Amino acid sequence: MQAQQFEKLSLLVDDQLDKPQSVQLLKSVRHDPALQAKLQRYALISQALKGEQAAVADLDFADKVKQQLKSEPVYLMQRKKSDDQFKKTSLAVAASLLLAVVGFYAGKMHNQVQTLAQATTTAAAEQSPAEQMNAQFKEYLQAHDNVWYVNNNAGVKSYARLASYQSR
Structure with missing residues (x-):
């Protein structure tokens, strides 16, 4: 065997x-x-x-190493905190503050937009029917590229009058 x-x-x-x-x-x-x-x-x-x-x-090499490790003293001392932990903590605090500030101003801007929208709606409701009709007419003219009349530029010649054809 x-x-x-x-x-x-x-x-x-x-x-x-x-x-x-x-x-x-x-x-x-x-x-x-x-x-x-x-x-x-x-x-x-x-x-x-x-x-x-x-x-x-x-043959007893491993046993000798094990015995040597057992005989060494164990130190139970506090370790100094590394600077990495401080950096991570400060970065997290800065990110939290930034998020809070952005959230605060976003809420404020949202309130201002709502207030502005309410003021626009109120102003549109207070206009007389003739003014509403005039505003609709101006929007129609802008949509159809008649900007010269909308901007009240009566003294300016239109593009068709400025362009000319010269033959030789």
Whole structure:
């Protein structure tokens, strides 16, 4: 059984073992220190044959690192707040103020537009029927491009009178 495991380790290092068998083999290697040592030797041999540089660590290297980390003290000091937090907060406050000012003035302008519309409606209602008829007539003339009469420019000649044709 052990020789078969060693052969599977060799195939694993050479990347010739299929995935389900690789997973099963790695699970068994995790719990067997003898297989771990053999796998490490095979990996070193493979790297040496390929001409790669290899560094050998002790078998208990990970345990030593874990013990060293446990022995280090833990400092529970408050961290200084970064300037990024202050910048983000000030940007959010500035955006909120800008939004409030824009909303306030938009409401004010809306009220002024409503007041102006009411004044226009009231002024139109107060006009006499003759003035309303005159206003409608001016609108008709503007719509039909008779702007000279609408603007009360009686002394200006029309375009047709200004243009002339000269023959040679």
